[in-house]
Amino acid sequence: MSEVRIIGKTVEEVPEYKPTLVKILNIIAVIFAFCVVLVIYIPNSIWKDEDAVRAISRKRMVILNEVEKFYKQMTGFYQNDPLLAMKVLTAVRDSTRADSNFFGEQVVKLPEGRFALTVPKNFYLTFDTTFSFGYFKKDTIYDTTYQVLKWNEEMLTNDTVYVLADRYRELRKSDSSFRKALGSENSTRVQINRYYRPFYLDTTFAYSPLIKELYQISSDTSKVRIQDPLKGEFKEKRYLFFAFKDTSAGYIENDEKSWKD
Incomplete structure (x- = not known):
């Protein structure tokens, strides 16, 4: 009687290739990486903007503080209107540059009125060296x-x-x-x-770069204070999910800044 043997064969299963699933996973990975980059980049960009705006605001207050000191030197008192103070100083600067004899007791005539001043000789030189970069x-x-x-x-x-x-x-x-x-x-x-280089007092120096309002100047015969007009917190939407935020840039009182350089 003959013997019959059945030899079993092992068959390996080959996984089925699914290109659609791979594409979806790749797209998800790209979107995730893009979101990570945005989450890192956008806040950093906003923070840089916040620092830049604050620096501009403080620089403008420093300029106005120098304007007030010059105005006090020539008139004996401070001027609470920053636009008018800059206009008077600009007129004096231009006059001293055009006429070397324009110094001492002088009167500057503007649409806002007549201003009696004691003008230093060659004031335009002092003006430029104070505000301009050499x-x-x-x-x-x-x-x-x-x-x-x-x-x-x-x-x-x-x-x-x-x-x-x-x-x-x-x-x-x-x-x-x-x-x-x-x-x-x-x-x-x-x-x-x-x-x-000649320096020119632009009217924008009198305004906050953030809220476009005049800096608040309060003074008496012995002191002057230049204050950022922003009250509370400023918030502005950026890129749907982010926001630009800032608070007051501070103040300068009698040459003393409320911030550290």
């Missing part, structure tokens, strides 16, 4: 050196000295010890000078 520039100076003969009263003899052109002209005009010029020599030299 820059350095190399200048080539052309000059002439003179060999001059002068009488020395103590030694009872003539001395030879060397002077530049400006000094030489002064000696010839007003120095009785001057005898004559023995010779001259032209020269050039490079000199580094500091300059200041």
Whole structure:
């Protein structure tokens, strides 16, 4: 009798490939990564905007504080209207730049009225150096050196000295010890000078960059306070789910800031 053997075979199951599911998972991963980037980037961007607006507001208050000090120096009192204070100072700056004799007791006429002022000489220079940023520039100076003969009263003899052109002209005009010029020599030299660009008081400096209201100025004969007009919290929607938030940028009272630089 013959024997029949059945040999069993092991069949491995191959997983079915599902391209639609893979695509969905990839899309979900991309969306998730995009959301993570937004959650990190957008708040940082908003915080930078908040810091920038606050810095602008405080810079404007610093400018107004300097304006008030100049106004007090020339009039004897502070001006609670920042626009008018800037207008008066601008008129004085322009007048001193156009006319070197515009200093001392002067009257500035504006549509708002007549303003009696005590104007420092060359005020425009002080104005620009206070508000503007300086820059350095190399200048080539052309000059002439003179060999001059002068009488020395103590030694009872003539001395030879060397002077530049400006000094030489002064000696010839007003120095009785001057005898004559023995010779001259032209020269050039490079000199580094500091300059200041003209600064202009824009009306925007009087307003809060956030709520577009005038800064509040209160004063008496001895003190002045410049206050951010924002009361409470400012909130503005950004990108649907985020918000720009800020509070008062502070104040300056008698040169003392309410914030730390």
